[in-house]
Amino acid sequence: MRLDGAVQQRWRLTGEGPSAELALVQSVAEGEASRLTALAALEAAFVRADDPATLRLLAPDDLAEALRLDGIADDDAGGRLLASAGMLFQRPDLWLLGAGSGGYPQTHVVSNGRYHPRRPPKPKGLLYARHIPWLEQTLSFRVADIGEDLERFHRWQNDPRVAFFWQEEGDLARHRAYLEAQLSDPHTMPLIASLDGVPFGYFEVYWARENRIGAFYDAQDYDRGWHVLIGEEHVRGRAYVSAWLPSLVHFMFLDDARTQRIVGEPRADHHQQIRNLDRSGFAKVKEFDFPHKRAMLVMLLRERYFADRLWVPRPDPAISKPTTSKLEG
Secondary structure, eight states: OEETTEEOEEEEEEOOGGGOEEEEEEEOOOHHHHHHHHHHHHHHHHHHTTOOSEEEEEOOHHHHHHHHHTTSEEEOTTSOEEEEHHHHTTOOTTTBOSOOSTTSOOOEEEETTEEEEOOOOOOOSEEEEEEETTTTEEEEEEEOOHHHHHHHHHHHHTSHHHHHHHOOOOOHHHHHHHHHHHHHOTTEEEEEEEETTEEEEEEEEEETTTSGGGGGTTOOTTOEEEEEEEOOGGGOSHHHHHHHHHHHHHHHHHHOTTOOEEEEOOBTTOHHHHHHHHHTTOEEEEEEEOSSOEEEEEEEEHHHHHHTTTTSOOOOOOOOOOOOOOOOO
16 A cells, blocks of 8 residues: 555455455554555455455454444454444445535524524535546546536536436536536535546436425435436446446445435436446335426435445346246146
């Protein structure tokens, strides 16, 4: 594990799956630097060990105790120290680049006839980054900036493929007003998604209770939802969806630990997006009617996301062929 080119720790990973073991061989890092470097080593080890739920960890007492206090590692009945992938990925240290919303005190207000927590001030800049092993690229989300992103957003919204689902095509002034409204609205966060710093899409993250979707189900205070626009043709396809979709969910869960459910409302006839949501663990709840579209309500629980390690792409379920039997008479 290196920082600015200098080796901080050396680890040895042996085995894979349930038998994987990670041992610290050498360390020059101390204190907080040692802990953070160990977290990065654990993330890499879980990837290289073929995504086990836990792996055995051999580390000095002080580092082991720090990881226990983080909730990432614990001793099993036999006294072995085990690190948990589901617990590691709930720690914001490696991926969340801002303060997040979770530390904002709770007080309730009423807006547009809806009673909901007061939302924190809108952040700026880069919020989340994650290295995607199967792409060998770093995926990041930052808050949209009108000066930097308006022309790009305008081009994306006028793409016929995007316009069919978003229905927001128009001139530059329309799209400037749209982004200004999103940036000033406390319940939404407009994001630009990039790979290795090159923008490819626009995402809106919103608090569901104040959103239009909140009238169609029993929205809780910290439920969150999202809209997505993939603007660049070359960043379409399953390998990319399996990178940005679970990472967007990961960001929303990390941003506020009080968020227990992620919801969405794709068009009911957007079959490809619904298949992508199926693969990512979202449950189909019901179809319902917005004024502008027939929608499908989908939902993903925090518990399932982290317990099933849904940040890793899952294969399609095998479809068994029906068997036929000969009827004799």
